[in-house]
Amino acid sequence: MITIGQLARYVGVSTKTIRVYHDKGLLPEPDRDASGYRRYGAADAIELIKIRALAEAGVPLARIRDLRAAADEDFQQALREIDDGLTARIRDLRATQGRLRRLAAGELSPLPTEVTAFLRRLPGWGFTSRWVDLQRDLWILVFATHPDEAMTLFGDQDEILADPARRQLFLDYDHAHDLDADDPRLDDLARRIVEATRARYGPDELPELDTGSEIPALVQGTVNAESPAWRRLDTLIRTRLKV
Known part of the structure; x- marks a missing residue:
């Protein structure tokens, strides 16, 4: 027969923990x-070892007490x-560990190979x-x-950029980054983008500007923050699409 202190040392818990188990009715x-x-x-x-393993x-x-009975x-x-x-x-922890290791290596998130190949073409x-x-x-x-939803959205953009005429609009959008916000070239670019959008979707199927989805707002907000010219271009496009 051993004391509570000896039992605690043998099993690897504290005497306070054993007393808690007594109070909770887990260990007589x-x-x-x-x-x-x-x-x-x-x-x-033996009983204490079982309780410790479950804990x-x-x-x-409370669940351990029910299980023991x-x-x-x-x-x-x-x-x-x-x-x-x-x-x-364990599976979730390993996935989290993998993400932490990729983060340490400078990789925030692995992208699908299709997206990686697309970025290399740009x-x-x-x-x-x-x-x-x-x-x-x-x-x-x-x-x-x-x-x-990401792959569907990516497929849509990949299809757009596969067309040289529509790709040119994105190129012009890219190179408009350093223009002044009141540069008249932005008005012309906005007009061409709206015309291309109407031609692609037709007058009755124009994409909703406010769909309730967070994705368009998330993406466009990030783009607009990069350049005053891009921010004004977005405003011009939205205004013309509503007409």
């Missing part, structure tokens, strides 16, 4: 001996469910490195925040 509290000490046996140590698995103490079949089923939960947690088409960097950051943002 033995009677005191003639010297006034509570003495614990091997069965107490370390994240099982609430459950029939063996119910107890085993509960252990299987706890094990499945731990497996899922300089060859005449886009500035500023535009390529902005596009990369935007796609990282979209894929991280809206993974279910």
Whole structure:
């Protein structure tokens, strides 16, 4: 028979923890001996080890108390469910660890190979490195925040840039970055973009400017913050599309 301090050392918990288990009804509290000490046996140590294992698995103490009083079949089923939960947690932790390691390596988020190949084509088409960097950051943002919709959005832009005439509008948009906000060339570019948009969608299928989705606002807000000229260009396009 051993004291509470010895039991705590053997099992690897504190005496305070054992007393909490007594108070919660998880571990029976033995009677005191003639010297006034509570003495614990091997069965107490085994029970304490089981309780500690469940607690370390994240099982609430109230649930542990119920499990300790459950029939063996119910107890085993509960252990299987706890094990499945731990497996899922481990999988999520490993995914988080992978993201942390990519972050440490300077990779905020891995992009699909289609997007990476698309970004590599941009300089060859005449886009500035500023535009390529902005596009990369935007796609990282979209894929991280809206993974279910990101590939559809990317496919749409990839299709647009595959057309040389429409690609030229994006090139002009890129090179308008350094223009003054009141430069008349912005009015002409906005007119051409609106005409191309109307030609693509038709008068009855123009894209909604305010769809309720966070993605367009998220992307356009990031673009507008880069340049006063881009911000005015966005205003001109929105105004003309509403006419």
